[in-house]
Amino acid sequence: xxxxxxxxxxxxxxxxxxxxxxxxxxxxxxxxxxxxxxxxxxxxxxxxxxxxxxxxxxxxxxxxxxxxxxxxxxxxxxxxxxxxxxxxxxxxxxxxxxxxxxxxxxxxxxxxxxxxxxxxxxxxxxxxxxxxxxxxxxxxxxxxxxxxxxxxxxxxxxxxxxxxxxxxxxxxxxxxxxxxxxxxxxxxxxxxxxxxxxxxxxxxxxxxxxxxxxxxxxxxxxxxxxxxxxxxxxxxxxxxxxxxxxxxxxxxxxxxxxxxxxxxxxxxxxxxxxxxxxxxxxxxxxxxxxxxxxxx
Numbered sequence: 001x002x003x004x005x006x007x008x009x010x011x012x013x014x015x016x017x018x019x020x021x022x023x024x025x026x027x028x029x030x031x032x033x034x035x036x037x038x039x040x041x042x043x044x045x046x047x048x049x050x051x052x053x054x055x056x057x058x059x060x061x062x063x064x065x066x067x068x069x070x071x072x073x074x075x076x077x078x079x080x081x082x083x084x085x086x087x088x089x090x091x092x093x094x095x096x097x098x099x100x101x102x103x104x105x106x107x108x109x110x111x112x113x114x115x116x117x118x119x120x121x122x123x124x125x126x127x128x129x130x131x132x133x134x135x136x137x138x139x140x141x142x143x144x145x146x147x148x149x150x151x152x153x154x155x156x157x158x159x160x161x162x163x164x165x166x167x168x169x170x171x172x173x174x175x176x177x178x179x180x181x182x183x184x185x186x187x188x189x190x191x192x193x194x195x196x197x198x199x200x201x202x203x204x205x206x207x208x209x210x211x212x213x214x215x216x217x218x219x220x221x222x223x224x225x226x227x228x229x230x231x232x233x234x235x236x237x238x239x240x241x242x243x244x245x246x247x248x249x250x251x252x253x254x255x256x257x258x259x260x261x262x263x264x265x266x267x268x269x270x271x272x273x274x275x276x277x278x279x280x281x282x283x284x285x286x287x288x289x290x291x292x293x294x295x296x
Contacts, residue, residue, distance in 0.1 A: 001042055003075065006068045008035040009047065013065050016054040088279035090119035095284065096135050097145040098198070099126045100224065101267060104243050105145075105160075109291045113284055120280045128197040136270055142281040143271040145288075147200065156273045158285065161292045165200065165239040165263035167256045168231050175237075176254040183258055187213035190236035192227050195220045200265045204239050207263055228253060239263060 011021035012032065022029040040047050047061040057065060085091040097106060102124065110122060125141065132144035136155060150157055167186070169175045175185075186208070193215075194201050208215045218236045221227050227238055231253045245255050269285050271277050 001039065002035075005035045005039050006071060008032050009039055009064070010068050010072060012036060012048065012055060013057055013061065016056065018055060086279060088120070088283040089117055091278055091280045092121045092123065093278065093280040093284050094123045094125075094141040095143055095145070095281070096125040096127060096132050096141045098129065098132065098147065098267070099222075100241060100244050101145050102126050103224075104246075105288070105291065109284070109288050112291070113287050116287075117280065117283065120283075122284075128195075130197055133270065136272055139272065139275060142278060143269045143285065145267065145269055147203075148266040148268040148270075150270050154273055155270045157268050157270045159266055159268040160288060161243075161267050163241045163243050163265050163267060165204070165258055165265070166242050166245050167237060167258050168228065168240050168245055168253045169237045169256060170232060170234045171254055172234070173237070173254070175256050178256050180257045180259045182211075182260045183207060183263070184211040184213070184260070186215075186237070189216070190218035191215045192219045192221070192230045192236040192238045193217055194227070195222055198222060200239075200241060200263070203263060203265055207261060211261075241265060 008021065008025060008027075011024055012018055015021050015024065018029050018032050018036075022032045025032065036047060043060070043064065045060040045064075046058050047064055048055045049058055081090060106124070110124070113120070113122065123141075125135070127135070129146055132146050133150065133152065133155070135141045136144050137152075145160070148157055148159060167175065167181055175181050191204075193204065196202070205215060219227075219230055221230070224240075224244055227240070230236060231238055239258060242255075269288070271281070
């Protein structure tokens with residue numbers, strides 16, 4: 001039983017004529033007759049009474065028509081839904097992100113995305129860098145927002161933003177009155193950092209080593225608020241990406257620019273190079289780029 005046969009049957013039933021159905025389908029009458037005959041042979045029933053000037057459905061034809069109408073309606077629904085998915089208006093988008101980016105970049109982007117594409121289900125997960133890359137490789141998510149560069153030939157990436165690190169210190173710290181501080185001046189300080197694999201920790205550690213010292217790590221935490229609380233209490237200092245530090249409370253710790261060298265991380269999206277990236281995911285990536293380039 002083929003779709004073209006069901007369409008031909010529906011047209012003959014609608015027009016009560018093989019000739020009119022053939023004209024509507026841009027086929028010959030013979031071709032339409034053959035398709036109906038094939039259906040009747042397969043079902044082992046007579047679908048049309050051909051004894052009069054107009055062809056009429058038999059009882060079996062009436063029952064068959066109800067099934068065909070439902071089938072063709074489902075086919076049309078599938079076609080429409082696939083077209084909407086192809087345009088990114090429906091479907092599902094699975095993404096994962098570094099927690100810091102999820103907290104400060106995604107809210108406005110996702111709110112806009114949901115208004116623009118209400119038919120798309122968005123699934124968001126958060127993790128550290130290595131887990132984010134693993135999820136992309138495994139196909140658990142469509143794309144991840146990570147620190148770049150990513151050296152994996154199986155992954156493709158696109159940059160979203162460059163974010164400088166600033167030094168966050170207690171209000172009564174000697175650096176609090178400064179506008180800038182050189183990285184080498186932090187050699188005697190106690191650092192509060194994100195754990196390994198998070199928050200640009202490796203970038204910070206390597207930059208400190210390049211200017212001649214190994215950072216003294218007093219505490220580690222995965223939580224930004226904990227880190228800022230420890231800094232505010234005078235336990236230590238921390239370099240944080242500006243996108244995070246910018247959201248520090250007005251009465252919280254003080255931000256100072258770091259120079260010689262400036263610490264900067266690149267953030268972007270990665271997806272599997274040889275795997276189809278759904279249009280809904282492409283639409284969200286484009287929206288993220290727009291949010292980055294047009295901040296409130």
